[in-house]
Amino acid sequence: MKFKYFVALAGFFFAISCWASESFVVKDIRVEGIQRTEAGTIFSYLPIKVGDTLDEAKATEAIKALYATGFFKDVRLKSESGVLIVEVDERPAIAQISINGAKEFEKDKLAEGLKQAGIAESRIFSRSLLERAEQELKRQYISRGKYAVKITTTTKPLERNRIGINFDIHEGRTARIKKINFVGNEQFKDSELRGLLVLRKPDLLSWFTKNDQYSKQKLGADLETLRSYYLDRGYLEFNIESTQVSITPDMRDIYITINVTEGAQYKVSDIKVAGELLIPEEEIRKLILFKAGQVFARQKLTESIKLITDRLGDDGYAFANVNASPELDYENRQAAFTFFIDPGRRVYVRRINISGNDRTRDEVIRREFRQMEGAWHSTKNINLSKQRVDRLAFFNSVNVETPAVPNKTDQVDINVKVEERPTGSIMFGAGYSDRQGLILNGSISQNNIFGTGNFFSLDVNTGAINKTYAASFTNPYFTVNGVSLGFDVYKRDVDTRPLTRFGEFKTETVGAGIRVGIPIAENDIVSIGLAAENTKLGIFENSPPRYVDFVREFGTSTNNFPLTISWARDRRDSAIWTTSGTTHRLFGEVSAPGGDLNYYKVSYHQKWFYPITDDLTLMINGEFGYGDGYTGKSLPFFKNFFAGGNNSVRGYDLNSLGPRDTVIPNTSNSALNSRLFAVGASKRVVGNIELMYPVPFMKDDRSLRLSAFLDGGTTFNHFSELNNFMRYSAGIALTWVSPMGPLKVSLAQPLNDVPADNLQRFQFMFGQQF
Template sequence: MKRIAALLLLASLSANAVAFEPFVVSDIRIDGLSRISAGTVYNYLPVNKGDQFTEDEAQRAIRALYDTHFFSDVEMSREGNILVIKVIERPSIAKLTIRGNKDIKEEDLRKGLKEIGLSEGETFDRLSLDRVKQELITQYYNRGKYNVSIDPHVTRLDRNRVALDIEIREGKVAKIKEINVVGNTTFTDKQIEDNFESGTTNWMSWYSKNDQYSREKLSGDLEKLQSYYMNRGYADFGVDSTQVTISPDKREMYIAASIKEGEVYTVSDVHLLGKLILPEKTLRQLVFVKAGDKFNRAAVEGTSNAIKGILSNLGFAYAKVTPVPKLDKEKRTVDLTFYVEPGQRVYVRRVIFQGNTRTEDDVLRRQMRQLEGSWYSQAMIDRSKIRLQQLGYFKKVDIDKQRVPGTQDQVDVTVKVEEQSAGSLQFGVGYSQYSGIILSASVSQNNFLGTGDSFSVGAETSTYYKRVNASYYNPFLTDSGIGIGYTVGYSKTDYGNTNFANYATSAKSFSTFLGIPITEFDSLRVGLGLSSNKINLYPGYSPQVLLDYQNALGHQTIHEWTGTLGWNHDTRNGYWAPTRGGLMSVSTDVALPGSTVQHFRVSAEANHYWPIGGGFVLYLDGQAQYGATYGSQTYKNSFGQYQAGQPLDYPFWQNFYSGGVRDVRGFQDNTLGPRVCSGTDASGHAIQPGSNGYCTGSYYQYAQPIGGAFKVLGTSELYLPLPFLKDINTARVSLFMDVGNAYKDYQSFKAGDLRASAGISLHWQAPIGPLIINFATPIRSKPADRPYEERIQFTFGSQF
């Protein structure tokens, strides 16, 4: 067939070249050009002025011009000694339209079309269009869509142009009607198919898409089937054949697989051969299978990976560990040998950063634990990747290694990052029966001008408060990673304009702190702050319990200088959406001697993420906060005289609050915990406080929260895999349960007073900014809580 095609091509070329005697070309004239320049043709033409021109040369020239794909016809003739070339140009593609595609993105389709020369502005070749049609059909077949049809339409335009319209009718995915595994006697169909990604239709198919056939899914399921048996001792298991049939209407698929289970094998011995580098005793600790065990492929692969891992940490970046099982079918035993080939030890010549258009190289380099000029270490590479992900500046981080050309002992490490917004411009508008209209705005940047420094400025106003604050943090004041930060703030609050406890505050504050790294995962925070807070209470309007406190204190303006000490242990593998690791932290703020009220507060938190398979991630979090006064406190006695005595209660303006969109969801912000009695009930009667000044019983719902000196919070959350969303940094959906409350003090804690809620939450890095939407239902509450229950809660901002 190839010989016949060649003869036909030669005949067609000869037909286009008029027979003539050889001659010397005195000039070349090209007729028929409109879009392509004559200079372009001359570049491809293998003949020049002064050349001897023969029929062989004519055929070679015609073939060269056809190969450019610029022309649909080429003819050559002679006028005297002038070579005349007459061409018909192929049309150019003026417009390319793709319609009907849903499964494959248009940008991906256009990219693929462009690679084969089918894009706007290119020369139109119908053969390319036919190839595209077949390729698209193949891609849809791989997605299980066998009813797909691709109809390209070509419309002729003026000036030798065409418009291409590719109409795609994807059809529906063929559903799996039946999966039949033949030959299994030891395990049931359900046991071996439980881990299959493919399956017949069930009540979760709308979510998992398990009943949609895909060639890739089937290949993966057959691999899982083999692993299932081999991990249980069946070392000679095999899949004899697979058959996939489709119904006449191309809507249903039938899958059959014939298997040979074989026999259960026991490991008789394990050998380590090759160049071990480390003592055999050391490597033996990484061998997860031993004599007498059932054969287990997962343990064999785990052993290979563990040995490769420890060698890669010593500079052997291309180490190979090949397991070779030798089966004795009579004894049903396996003799295992691991051949170790460490290869050449390599060191890192250069660390190269790509993709960081805004972030300076130094910001990335100071997070790297793999250093230039040192031996290659996979552990240091992995840790460097996690540190870069924890910054929150990058949507994606990939680290690759490449051998340096011409060397055997050097590699270059390339760090490829995809930057994302590290700043936000947030606006908030809200309304509540207590606060009225709430307006807020903040500007923050965690990667200021690409330096890695962070700053934020925020303002918030409502009917009863105004707040302004600013902060700045330099995480690398020194090369060793000691950071320094500053915060300044001002706020005015008038609770008298709401149904909260009737008092007003006016506070100014400034603080500075140092961040000190201790280990790779641990850091300290040491700080010092100054603040001044003027508290206005109104006799006859403010709750008596607050008036008594201020009278005993004898001061309206509270001055504090505060020392801070905190510890963090952070093993999370990401910033926005961790999937493993956790955070433990403890911090203490102490109003030092000389402050108006000597007090301290301790906050502790521990959380952890566990991947539990299938894309699910379990998250548990526990928090506790406690505050108290200390030392001998000067107070005013009933005669108006100052004297030293026992410490006062924890200052009410420092209390902890519970409930809200980021706390115990399903309850309004700050509405859980102790409430101060003031005002009247629904019948117009004055509310009578209890013996401690706090409201209890039926009066609880009429009073307003002021928080307490002790708070607990627990959260359990299950993050769900979204089959249509591959990037969990963009959005996450979770099921949650929150438990918590605030108490007057530690002694007042009662487990029976804990509130709880459950629901579903969406975290989305939306174009308008970080968006959190909660749908929560209180599952443990008191009747008096009902006015403060809130089913739907959200917060959002706008990124820049």
């Protein structure tokens, strides 16, 4: 490298030495030696113009300027009768690049890496840049475990001082981790420690995870995981002495050795609190998650510091500093901790700044905030505000930062940055089902119409069984206090004759309703609704007896005024990518006086989300429904509960679980045998256990999620029937919050089905039913 610099410097001084003429006035400028470069390009860089007086200083400046372009290997200046002659020797330009033998990477990706290293078509060729590019290619292959890769680079001169570059790549085999050894561990077995690491020997999933390929970054993360494992179990003196990574001469097998010093296990002997205590010491001690006599755990120490810091932040001390100082008793293997608390200055929020909301109005976000401008800083209110904005489901991500105001010690700003997601959809579709025939559907929905946060939808669905025409509107902030107001208009037609699993009947329902939601607490809302609807019933010769009896009692046309009352609590951390929290919903429906029907229905629905790791979330769902008639009347059969399908017990056909009714056909149709029909029931129970995790290689996409599930549920009229009708299934599912609506796909295996059950192992659901 020093030799190259010497050659370049010698060339430069040689060019200077070529200038030995006296100063003169430049009458003209002529360029010689160019093949590709335009003369005008040289004139644009040349700091000398016609009419200038050229002397040695200006000649030196001119040569430096032309060398600095990188276009030329050599530059010389001459004079001839007042004419300045610029002689140049151009560097070759890269005309073409070919890459042969690449299989591990796409050629476009390799070409992009070469470009970043300075090698690309039309650029000036440089031997040093070529060597740098070759090293970049090797780096990319080594990152994939291709340590045996060999790259041969050749250049070919072309006309007009151009050059072609050819990269011949022999990738070789991918090196795999052969063994991971631990030295110095006595308390934990090698197998237990290896189980903590991401890096591992090849297994059945290695082709997918690539965890059998060595990576310096992965090893660094694994070492930190190992350190945390020991510190969380009281080994305060644990240390990783060294790590050795070696590869066999054939570049195929990698051996990793980790040398550790475990030290002794420490217990907590005492806990003290010191510093400026602005909150009672008793309250602070409740936030410390470990007690004297327990084995020390760094995770509990870190979480305790966070809890104390957040508690001080609730009172406005946004920059509180909490440190836990250990005092080690090496002889007795004990550690005493003193929590030093420095609350700092109390600060308040100057402004709330919102960015990223191109469609959504600022007020839609601001009305969800519980931290007010001009008020004392509150960590609790800021976190709650972030959760409420996230639960709107208008944004893919919500990030909140609280930087200090410049030149102010008692003020902070809240910067809210959101990434909007599509909240509306226009969908038209057609499909064919052997049970429903031709199905046409279309919908227009917008959860955030005109950026106001209001919801509007218009749905049309046609089929041989279900026909729906519905319009809905909801204003979630009809009043400034968060009282919502909504309207519904609908027409629903059901004709079960094309189905083989239902008793035959037909209903035509037309209705309209109004809804009011009243917030009674931060996460609780009570909703009251009243609707008026008319239902026309049709029965057939193969209708179950209970359907026939209902028509005899109530007639073929009924008026109903359903009054609904519900309570909902939502404490999820996010509406789209939920990792923790709970939801509760208690719903009641009763027929109001003045109608033809007398019935009531009550249902309770609860979901619980628990984060097992950063990527794994456990969801437990439970549902129970109960309905009956009053004043001597029965529950209408079309108000029964149903179970089975994507929203209850997957693997079984939609609404096919529970009691069945037998229809004995009319003797005039001897070809028709007796059949069993699912008719629903007055009670419903459903339970789901689901382990949710992100799609591999798409962990940052909050719209896609995989899960493994266990479902159970049914409908029944008497508790003695529960064991007979209860059904279970297990499987995997994919949920996608797509721009066109939520899509759920599941593959389930029924666990205790009987021959009479209607199975449907593969199921999908697109959008939401009205």
